[in-house]
Amino acid sequence: MPRPGRNTYSDQKPPYSYISLTAMAIQSCPEKMLPLSEIYKFIMDRFPYYRENTQRWQNSLRHNLSFNDCFIKIPRRPDQPGKGSFWALHPSCGDMFENGSFLRRRKRFKVMISGQLAAGKPLDAAHYLQQQAKLRLSALANTGTHLPQMSNYSLGMSQPSTFKHPFAIENIISREFKMPGGLPFPPMQPVSAGYSLHNQLATAWPHMYSTNAIDTVAHISTTSNDYSAFGVPVKSLCHDGQTLPAIPVPIKATPAPLSNLSAIPAHIPAFAPNCSQSLSLTSHQTLSMAQTLSSSLCPRGR
DNA sequence: ACCTGTTTAATCCAAA
């Protein structure tokens, strides 16, 4: 950690990665999704270091948004004109940061494709998507691992906890938090970020966000990690303690091009209105979804 | 023109 010296701490580069900073920004707003410009604003408001060389770090930040699967892009609705999409955290990226601290990531979050995909065998996309939905639910039931955020959750206010990492988001973005050099963060400002992430994801990710799916797991207790990636007690992230599985995977295990399949729905709002609210998608739904996805995501080729 | 988003590549650095 840099120590305050001749220069105030605020003049020095904060010890957070761009991923951390972006995650903070997204987490800080009630909707859990922000347009790029608001992410910039959040960072500049709180970290004076980033009020300079904006071109440099903003390019890096955009690179991170695109490059890292932990961020998902949520298109604006037609009735919400404006530039750019909203950005949110991937529902399964909750385990990225060690010990709930933003200072260091546990491992790179990658959306995973398992089994035959990893082996390079031909993909039955519809089957894959259905399998993934099942896997997520069963993982949820078995492990009680967590989802970073759900809507209607207030940072650091919901559940008692015994440990609060000094660099956990609830400390970082809370009114009381002070930078090590004594610079207090300005009070959180409400961000007009539009419509609810949950509403979007509930339609786009029926297997993750639907009322049915949540009801199914509403009373599963959390037995593993008590903290999410953001230093917020996992139990506080979901209503009634329900959780959803985080499936971060080592990057090595990640196959290339189709690895974004499970991040797809956020990219294809068009299919959302027709989505079933149940966990199991129909073959037709999954197939059309997969087709749309593979065509839109494959060029990314990572 | 400017902003947003994607992609590639190079480099640095810390952890394994």
Place this chain on the structure above:
DNA sequence: TTTGGATTAAACAGGT
């Protein structure tokens, strides 16, 4: 020493 995460730069496309 190797590996992988983070940062930076840059080119490019598309949208506003």
